[in-house]
Amino acid sequence: MLKSSSGVHDPAAMEAQPHVSINFDLPRFSLGVGDRFAHQAAAQLAACQLALEQGVEVIPVWNKSNREHTIIGSDPSQTRAAADAAVRDLAWQLPYFLDADHINLKTVGRFLAPCDFFTIDVADLIGQPASPASVDSFLGRHAELIGDVRIPGIEQPFRTDAEQVRRVANTFLAAVEEAGTIYRALAERKGAGSFVPEISMDETDRPQTPIELLIILAAVADEKIPIQTIAPKFTGRFNKGVDYVGDLTQFAREFEEDLAAIAFAVQTYGLPANLKLSVHSGSDKFSIYPAIYRALTRTGTGVHLKTAGTTWLEEVIGLAEAGWDGLAVAKEIYAEAFAHAADLTKPYATVIDIDSAQLPSPVLVNAWSSDQYTRALRHNQSDPAYNPSFRQLLHVGFKVAATLGDRYLRALETHRAVIAKNVTTNLFERHIRPVFLGQ
Ligand SMILES: [Zn+2]
Secondary structure, eight states, X not given: OOOOTTOOOOHHHHHHSTTTSOOOXXXXXXXXXXXXXXXXXXXXXXXXXXXXXXXXXXXXEEEEEHHHHHHHTOOHHHHHHHXXXXXXXXXXXXXXXXEEEEEOTTTOGGGTTTOSEEEEEOGGGTTSOOOHHHHHHHHHHOGGGSEEEOOTTOSSOEEEOHHHHHHHXXXXXXXXXXXXXXXXXXXXXXXXXXXXXXXXXOSSSSOOOHHHXXXXXXXXXXXXXXXXXXXXXXXXBOOTTSOOBSOHHHHHHHHHHHHHHHHHXXXXXXXXXXXXXXXXXXXXXXXXXXXXXXXXXXXXXXXXXXXXXXXHHHHHHHHHHHOHHHHHHHHHHHHXXXXXXXXXXXXXXGGOOOOGGGSOOHHHHHTOOHHHHHHHHSOOTTOTTOOHHHHHHHHTTHHHHHHHTHHHHHHHHHTHHHHXXXXXXXXXXXXXXXXXXXX
């Protein structure tokens, strides 16, 4: 698998020699971490260091979407500064990346300079029919996708006919063509090979099947996009901040078949050898982690796991655990989130399941101890005090902390140590351990 010994992102070297000595191949295991308020980069990186001490290289990728920047009023250059500072302070010697998460041509501008990983989001174009001419030429080019399609690693061949492939092409070709347009615009401005391209199709209604993934990858290769990660929509529900809801057996089978489809596409269409799945988890999909670990171990392939929002919740847990003014800020955030629940949840309507009957009143929460608050929020499903509705509301409630402005940031600084402990422990124990170490 890929090792990039030359892939050290040294900020000083970058200034002296931009895009020369740096290897932009994403290594086998990578973790998409989010740092909403740009204060936890070091605590997040510390989790990757713990992984390294256990003998596994997990590369941090700091991702923050345009939506998050807009809600908070932050800028991607701040994420870059925080990541570079953490890497310098902790003397991290392996690669690291900054992901412009879910961008398109309209939103990419401010991400161009600070980012070296671009998640090209074309989900909106899925289902918009491509031009009949490009569908025809796709079918003409890809006779291998019609009939019995045998993918090594999948027992039964997929049986397709021209009509079916035409239908799939019609569903996805316009989206992939748009990804090509965005990729070429990025390559022109940043230089081909100087960033990691990902294509995301997760924010859509229907999961893609493995044969659809293969057809999509054939189209991606036609567009000459050297993608290193692809984020399909998987079966089941990926609600924000809470565990997976769905059929675990089916997920495991689909995941393995997706890996087989990717390996086959790399061979058949000459896509980058390090191409891997990107799992946009919406944070904390603990119950699918064992299946992911087993599949990676069996096949020797890699994965990019985005679990971004989990860190913001650990900030709130840390504040609550700190007590005093920290707990007061955590309570204030909940009270405001409760008051503005309708507005806060609107952009996330399809990815949350909050039972409002389970939301405690702010009056009740204001009387809580540190212990009561952290137990309700901490993602420990074996604790009867854990409240997934409370957690989901706070997950989408980071806008409230943004409106507290300096007061929130000061609280993060005052209680830095207890927050950092929660951030690092959460990432290492609950995410890195099960996914990358199989523990
Ligand atoms: Zn996503």
